[in-house]
Amino acid sequence: MTEQEIFAVVRRHLVDxxxxxxxxxxxxxxxxxxxxxxxxxxxxxxxxxxxxxGVTVPASAMKDxxxxxxxxxxxxxxx
Amino acid sequence: xxxxxxxxxxxxxxxxxxxxxxxxxxALLEGRSGVAxxxxxxxxxxLGDWAGRHLDEVTGRRLKQVAHRAALPAQTAACVALKTAxxxxxxxxxxxxxxxxxxxxxxxxxxxxDKPGALRASYALTHLDVDVVGVVSELTGIRGEGWALxxxxxxxxxxxxxxxxxITAGWLDQVLVVAPLAELSAAEFExxxxxxxxxSGDATCRPFDEERSGFVYGQxxxxxxxxxxxxxxxxxxxxxxxxxxxxxxxxxxxxxxxQVRAMxxxxxQADPAEVDYVNAHGTGxxxxxxxEARSIGTVFGAxxxxxxxxxxxxxxxxxAAGLVELVATVVQLGANAVHPNPTLGRPIDGIRLAGRTAAxxxxxxxxSNSFAFGGINASVLVRAA
Numbered sequence: 001m002t003e004q005e006i007f008a009v010v011r012r013h014l015v016d017x018x019x020x021x022x023x024x025x026x027x028x029x030x031x032x033x034x035x036x037x038x039x040x041x042x043x044x045x046x047x048x049x050x051x052x053x054g055v056t057v058p059a060s061a062m063k064d065x066x067x068x069x070x071x072x073x074x075x076x077x078x079x
Numbered sequence: 080x081x082x083x084x085x086x087x088x089x090x091x092x093x094x095x096x097x098x099x100x101x102x103x104x105x106a107l108l109e110g111r112s113g114v115a116x117x118x119x120x121x122x123x124x125x126l127g128d129w130a131g132r133h134l135d136e137v138t139g140r141r142l143k144q145v146a147h148r149a150a151l152p153a154q155t156a157a158c159v160a161l162k163t164a165x166x167x168x169x170x171x172x173x174x175x176x177x178x179x180x181x182x183x184x185x186x187x188x189x190x191x192x193d194k195p196g197a198l199r200a201s202y203a204l205t206h207l208d209v210d211v212v213g214v215v216s217e218l219t220g221i222r223g224e225g226w227a228l229x230x231x232x233x234x235x236x237x238x239x240x241x242x243x244x245x246i247t248a249g250w251l252d253q254v255l256v257v258a259p260l261a262e263l264s265a266a267e268f269e270x271x272x273x274x275x276x277x278x279s280g281d282a283t284c285r286p287f288d289e290e291r292s293g294f295v296y297g298q299x300x301x302x303x304x305x306x307x308x309x310x311x312x313x314x315x316x317x318x319x320x321x322x323x324x325x326x327x328x329x330x331x332x333x334x335x336x337x338q339v340r341a342m343x344x345x346x347x348q349a350d351p352a353e354v355d356y357v358n359a360h361g362t363g364x365x366x367x368x369x370x371e372a373r374s375i376g377t378v379f380g381a382x383x384x385x386x387x388x389x390x391x392x393x394x395x396x397x398x399a400a401g402l403v404e405l406v407a408t409v410v411q412l413g414a415n416a417v418h419p420n421p422t423l424g425r426p427i428d429g430i431r432l433a434g435r436t437a438a439x440x441x442x443x444x445x446x447s448n449s450f451a452f453g454g455i456n457a458s459v460l461v462r463a464a
Contacts (some may be wrong), residue, residue, distance in 0.1 A: 017148070019143050019144065019147055020140060020143070021142050040200050040201050040203070040204065042149075043199075043200035043201075043218075044199045044200055044201050046198060047197065047198070047199055048197075048199070050196065051194075051196055051197040056196065076130075
């Protein structure tokens with residue numbers, strides 16, 4: 001899958017978890033925390049995206065995730 | 080110093096026949112039934128559009144933000160809590176009756192067995208009865224105490240009793256009592272059927288009828304605000320007394336002695352002849368109705384208040400039943416009418432039952448009964464404000 005396709009899935013899960021989010025704010029250089037997601041929201045997005053894409057990113061690789069770009073990169077690396 | 084009296088100052092209901100009190104009054108007095116089908120699957124209120132029908136845009140957005148990923152019981156609790164239209168604060172408390180999302184829990188467990196990777200972290204919140212406390216307190220601003228109170232089929236009534244006590248004791252000025260929809264999984268449905276308490280197939284719920292064969296499940300949520308007298312600006316009714324006692328016996332069988340003690344405690348110093356109307360627990364179960372009729376006969380003797388059961392109309396709402404039926408009682412006080420027992424054909428002896436059409440008469444004082452497995456008996460006396 002391309003980065004774009006993975007990002008589209010992340011975007012959809014973020015909107016589902018944060019219904020009030022202005023979608024134009026979902027940019028690769030933003031973190032989920034910036035966008036208003038609390039720790040459980042962030043876990044739900046990551047789990048939901050992994051489930052939909054059928055990938056599992058090990059916890060060690062998740063440590064380097066600090067924004068949506070690095071999340072997409074980690075997801076792509078393990079798909 | 081005499082403790083202050085306690086008043087119901089706001090009420091809300093969400094059930095299959097009504098989404099507000101006016102519609103609830105009409106449905107009750109017409110004897111219109113909205114009970115679920117045999118699998119309890121029908122949910123004829125649509126929460127998806129509820130906010131658009133009942134809230135301004137800003138409040139509707141807050142409801143979605145706070146509650147949209149909670150389980151169904153918490154979502155229904157959020158709706159009725161907002162519908163009471165009270166902003167509460169430091170001296171306000173919250174009591175949630177029931178709130179366990181049994182269907183959501185069962186679905187999640189089954190999915191988890193098949194697909195463990197998909198389990199959402201937020202299930203740590205959504206499986207809890209206290210998630211309802213979190214959702215409702217965020218939406219209403221309550222910062223006093225918050226409880227999730229269990230009591231089986233008497234849960235709604237026990238919550239009201241506890242709330243009234245907290246105000247009488249001077250601990251709180253206001254208490255929001257919320258009963259979320261009581262959600263069941265397929266296992267609880269089947270177990271209720273196997274006890275013989277719940278109707279199988281398409282039989283009709285017929286409380287106090289010779290042909291009765293059990294209860295029918297209902298889905299409803301309700302909320303009331305209780306306030307101490309000196310701040311109660313919009314009193315709907317007074318909580319004039321309450322009784323709660325146990326049979327000291329585990330199990331499903333009712334005990335007339337406990338029921339009589341609960342009703343007498345609720346009456347307190349009041350003359351039984353003052354009571355115009357009894358909203359019975361009246362599930363339609365064979366032994367339960369017979370026992371309750373005997374208990375009402377013992378308490379009231381010759382004074383014979385009119386008796387009905389709301390359960391053929393809204394179903395047995397289990398942990399929400401007591402609160403839904405208290406709201407039904409308050410609505411009937413306001414309307415000076417007793418709703419019909421629309422499924423009554425061959426009434427059992429010993430009590431004066433409402434017929435198949437509404438009885439328009441003075442309804443100033445009423446008793447509402449709730450009983451639960453585990454030998455729990457509860458009764459609340461309400462008086463028109």
